[in-house]
Amino acid sequence: ALMTGNEYVESLRKLNMEVYIFGERVECPVDHPIIRPSLNSVKMTYDLAQEPEYEELMTVTSHLTGKKINRFAHIHQSTEDLVKKVKMQRLLGQKTASCFQRCVGMDAFNACYSTTYDMDKKLGTNYHEKLKKYIIYCQENDLTVDGAMTDPKGDRGLAPSAQADPDMFLHIVERREDGIVVRGAKAHQTGMVNSHEVLVMPTLSMTETDKDYSVCFAVPTDTKGIKMIYGRQSCDTRKLEGSKVDVGNPKFGGHEALVVFDNVFVPNDRIFMCGEYEFSNSLVERFAGFHRQSYGGCKVGVGDVLIGATALISDYNGTKKASHIKDKIIEMTHLNETLYCAGIACSSEGHKTAAGSYEIDLLLANVCKQNVTRFPYEIARLAEDIAGGILVTLPSEADLNSKEVGHYVEKYLKGVATVPTITRMKVLRFIENLTLGTAAVGYRTESLHGAGSPQAQRIMISRQSNLEAKKQLVKDILDIDI
Ligand code: SF4
Numbered sequence: 001a002l003m004t005g006n007e008y009v010e011s012l013r014k015l016n017m018e019v020y021i022f023g024e025r026v027e028c029p030v031d032h033p034i035i036r037p038s039l040n041s042v043k044m045t046y047d048l049a050q051e052p053e054y055e056e057l058m059t060v061t062s063h064l065t066g067k068k069i070n071r072f073a074h075i076h077q078s079t080e081d082l083v084k085k086v087k088m089q090r091l092l093g094q095k096t097a098s099c100f101q102r103c104v105g106m107d108a109f110n111a112c113y114s115t116t117y118d119m120d121k122k123l124g125t126n127y128h129e130k131l132k133k134y135i136i137y138c139q140e141n142d143l144t145v146d147g148a149m150t151d152p153k154g155d156r157g158l159a160p161s162a163q164a165d166p167d168m169f170l171h172i173v174e175r176r177e178d179g180i181v182v183r184g185a186k187a188h189q190t191g192m193v194n195s196h197e198v199l200v201m202p203t204l205s206m207t208e209t210d211k212d213y214s215v216c217f218a219v220p221t222d223t224k225g226i227k228m229i230y231g232r233q234s235c236d237t238r239k240l241e242g243s244k245v246d247v248g249n250p251k252f253g254g255h256e257a258l259v260v261f262d263n264v265f266v267p268n269d270r271i272f273m274c275g276e277y278e279f280s281n282s283l284v285e286r287f288a289g290f291h292r293q294s295y296g297g298c299k300v301g302v303g304d305v306l307i308g309a310t311a312l313i314s315d316y317n318g319t320k321k322a323s324h325i326k327d328k329i330i331e332m333t334h335l336n337e338t339l340y341c342a343g344i345a346c347s348s349e350g351h352k353t354a355a356g357s358y359e360i361d362l363l364l365a366n367v368c369k370q371n372v373t374r375f376p377y378e379i380a381r382l383a384e385d386i387a388g389g390i391l392v393t394l395p396s397e398a399d400l401n402s403k404e405v406g407h408y409v410e411k412y413l414k415g416v417a418t419v420p421t422i423t424r425m426k427v428l429r430f431i432e433n434l435t436l437g438t439a440a441v442g443y444r445t446e447s448l449h450g451a452g453s454p455q456a457q458r459i460m461i462s463r464q465s466n467l468e469a470k471k472q473l474v475k476d477i478l479d480i481d482i
């Protein structure tokens with residue numbers, strides 16, 4: 001059954017995760033002031049699913065059980081499903097102005113679904129049925145699953161099995177009758193602390209020598225041996241100061257963690273790849289493809305909010321009638337909608353896999369993500385341009401409230417007379433949050449490196465670009481037959 005947002009929060013509270021911040025174990029991650037805004041973002045994926053207005057985007061009928069489930073647990077059954085996924089992500093970006101984290105599990109489900117099917121067909125293994133059972137379990141209990149792909153990678157010039165430290169890529173250290181034991185780590189894991197489960201996949205194409213590294217499995221996030229070391233974000237400790245203004249976005253955020261798997265036991269029914277190195281490439285490619293599609297939704301939704309904040313601050317600054325301001329906001333919109341175009345295009349141009357599920361058009365998804373590595377930076381630059389230098393020189397809320405200097409802050413930081421100074425400060429801090437603060441992790445650097453760094457997309461674009469066919473077009477027109 002679908003959980004309400006509050007039920008989700010309570011379900012997380014019951015887990016006994018091993019989480020560290022600033023070198024110390026966190027007693028209750030759910031209530032930690034640095035973590036909580038990121039939890040609120042995931043909670044939104046549950047809250048919106050309860051609202052009739054968003055039912056069609058947020059929920060869907062499971063093809064496995066026929067029951068109503070949250071779309072984040074769904075295996076896409078049509079191109080319409082793929083389009084709705086992107087629309088749902090844009091909506092959530094708009095509602096949170098943050099990374100809402102739950103997509104990595106959805107993208108991992110879908111990548112594993114078609115890959116395990118292909119694997120079983122070719123090798124006679126039995127992973128697909130096991131995975132289906134696992135997906136049903138997650139759908140029925142409305143769980144948040146963290147898809148985990150990126151290994152620390154050590155020396156980038158060496159294969160997993162050639163590393164000085166064998167743990168630089170997560171690998172099998174013991175094969176037992178009832179399962180396997182794994183060791184290694186997954187880096188910058190989005191949403192791990194807010195997830196019930198983690199679905200681990202290999203991070204790159206493997207060869208035969210890397211057999212032990214070709215492993216895919218799922219375990220609960222509070223499994224013994226899993227340790228999460230919370231990632232710092234710019235301005236994160238402002239959340240400990242108690243000012244709702246200075247944090248920029250007092251309600252929502254995102255997070256990443258370094259996740260260590262220190263001899264973690266995985267039971268047989270939770271193993272979906274165990275040495276089948278030939279299929280690691282397809283798993284990686286498909287997951288990356290889905291997640292590159294995802295960015296054509298979530299980043300666009302966050303962009304919508306940033307454009308809104310920029311238009312607001314221009315109202316408050318009294319600059320909204322200047323033609324260059326209007327034009328810059330048009331440019332921001334143009335860039336943001338261009339991202340969306342590719343997100344929608346790679347979805348509606350999707351196709352059916354052998355397993356029956358639907359996947360995106362790979363070329364268009366990579367073009368989508370390549371745009372995402374650039375346009376949010378330009379959108380952020382324009383936002384900073386319009387906001388003005390006050391964005392980074394603004395005194396604190398405490399100064400505004402100070403007996404001695406508060407009235408000066410109130411007086412001199414006023415823009416147009418009808419807008420209270422505090423309101424202008426709030427919007428400036430909000431823009432700061434997205435462009436330089438905690439949310440810049442998601443909006444900027446993650447746009448660059450998340451779902452694969454820019455060069456990874458260029459490799460895929462080059463593979464899919466079909467240059468020979470394009471040359472042939474010319475030859476046909478010019479009657480060249482060599
Ligand atoms: Fe979802 Fe975007 Fe966050 Fe990835 S970056 S988990 S797609 S919100």
Ligand code: FE
Binds near residue numbers: 446450451
């Ligand atoms: Fe991401």
